[in-house]
Amino acid sequence: MQTKxxxxxxxxxxxVLFSVVTVIAAAGMVVSGDQLTTxxxxxxxxxxxSLAVVAAQAFW
Structure with missing residues (x-):
């Protein structure tokens, strides 16, 4: 019997938060001008x- x-x-x-950060960083790769920024x-x-996947699994 489950009690809690x-x-x-x-x-x-x-x-979702880390996925949004991923999309923004990927967009930054596209618009960046130099190789270091990319x-x-x-x-x-x-x-x-990676953190998005870990967060989804950690709080399952």
């Missing part, structure tokens, strides 16, 4: 995408 149920939307919220935007996009 905890539901949280934190996982969805963090996943590389930094790519790194931010990859880290944010």
């Amino acid at each position: 149920s905890v539901q949280s939307d934190k996982g969805i919220g963090f996943a 590389a930094v935007a790519f790194a931010v996009a990859v880290v944010a995408a």
Whole structure:
């Protein structure tokens, strides 16, 4: 018998937040002028995408 149920939307919220950061960083890759800025935007996009997946799983 289940006595306590905890539901949280934190996982969805963090996943959406990091997904938006990923999209913004990907757009930054497209509009950047030099190679260093593109590389930094790519790194931010990859880290944010990874954090979106982790957030969705951590608060399951």
